[in-house]
Amino acid sequence: MQLYLTQHHCSRGVLSQFLNAESDWRWCMAGEEPCQVCQEPHSSSRPAGLVFAAAADPLAARPAATAADHLSEETALQVTGPAEVLIR
Numbered sequence: 001m002q003l004y005l006t007q008h009h010c011s012r013g014v015l016s017q018f019l020n021a022e023s024d025w026r027w028c029m030a031g032e033e034p035c036q037v038c039q040e041p042h043s044s045s046r047p048a049g050l051v052f053a054a055a056a057d058p059l060a061a062r063p064a065a066t067a068a069d070h071l072s073e074e075t076a077l078q079v080t081g082p083a084e085v086l087i088r
């Protein structure tokens, strides 16, 4: 469920991974309504042995992310300490 909710991998593919035998794992293909992650259907079938997994480093699961994305995300998540939530 966590893997599905992270939206880092094809939603259809994640469900398929849990519901089907490995030989039947699939992802969004032409002629299907693509999921929100894919948005565009794949033109080739899912490669055998491609396992969707939650990585320890969430950025590692997003190969499309650029260095700029990495920086902006780190900045957005930066916590400076208790002072930021204290009312002066």
Ligand SMILES: [Zn+2]
Pocket (backbone or CB within 6 Å): 009, 010, 011, 012, 013, 027, 028, 034, 035, 036, 037, 038, 039
């Ligand atoms: Zn998909």
